Amino acid sequence: MEPDRNTIIRAKDIMHKGIVTIDGMATASEAAAKMREEKVPYLLVEKRHDDDVWGILVVQDFIEGVIIPGRTPAEVNVYEIMTKPIFTVPANMDIRYVTRLIYRAGIRRAPVEEGGELIGMVSLSSLILDNELF
Numbered sequence: 848m849e850p851d852r853n854t855i856i857r858a859k860d861i862m863h864k865g866i867v868t869i870d871g872m873a874t875a876s877e878a879a880a881k882m883r884e885e886k887v888p889y890l891l892v893e894k895r896h897d898d899d900v901w902g903i904l905v906v907q908d909f910i911e912g913v914i915i916p917g918r919t920p921a922e923v924n925v926y927e928i929m930t931k932p933i934f935t936v937p938a939n940m941d942i943r944y945v946t947r948l949i950y951r952a953g954i955r956r957a958p959v960e961e962g963g964e965l966i967g968m969v970s971l972s973s974l975i976l977d978n979e980l981f
Contacts, residue, residue, distance in 0.1 A: 858945050859938040861974065862959045862967030868893045871902065871926035875913050878904055878925050891958060891965065892929045901958065901965065902931030935960035936969060945969055 869878055869890040878890055892902030904925055912928030913920050934952070936945050938961035949957050949971055956970035 856942045857938065858936050858940045858942060858959045858969050859961065859967065861942060862938075862969045863973060864967045866891055866958070866965055866968065869904065869925055871895065871924065871929065873925050875909060875920040875923040875925065875928065879909065879920065882906075889956060889968075890925075892925055892931065900932040901935075902926070902929040903933045903958075904929045905955075933958065935965065937961070938966060942969075942974065946971065946974060 865885075865887070867881065867885045867887050867890055869881055869892060871892050873881075882888070882890060888906055890904045892904055894901055902925075908928040908930065909920075912918070913923050935958045936948065938959050940948075945957070949955070949969070955972070956968055958965045959967040959969055
């Protein structure tokens with residue numbers, strides 16, 4: 848089904864709703880196990896307090912922070928290898944702008960925020976593979 852050209856599709860319309868989080872003090876081993884269990888390619892790293900910001904842990908972080916340096920996953924904490932801070936996209940942002948923002952930032956995905964809460968995740972691949980936009 849082809850979308851109406853006059854209809855604005857927003858981030859909240861195409862996001863994945865499941866957010867999977869982990870504490871920054873968890874080990875890389877625990878994080879990898881959670882990613883396998885939940886079948887997700889990322890984990891959002893929880894804020895430690897109200898003034899803190901969210902982080903993200905992706906597969907590349909394991910490669911750069913554990914495998915290449917030859918470290919043991921059980922001795923590496925998530926906070927050591929995660930990316931922080933991350934930027935979020937507003938739930939009502941038009942996906943044309945979401946796509947440009949994510950692409951130009953050189954990342955693959957971004958959390959969707961509404962009312963100060965993370966409510967989902969958008970990714971470049973999900974824009975094409977999971978939605979009937981074309």
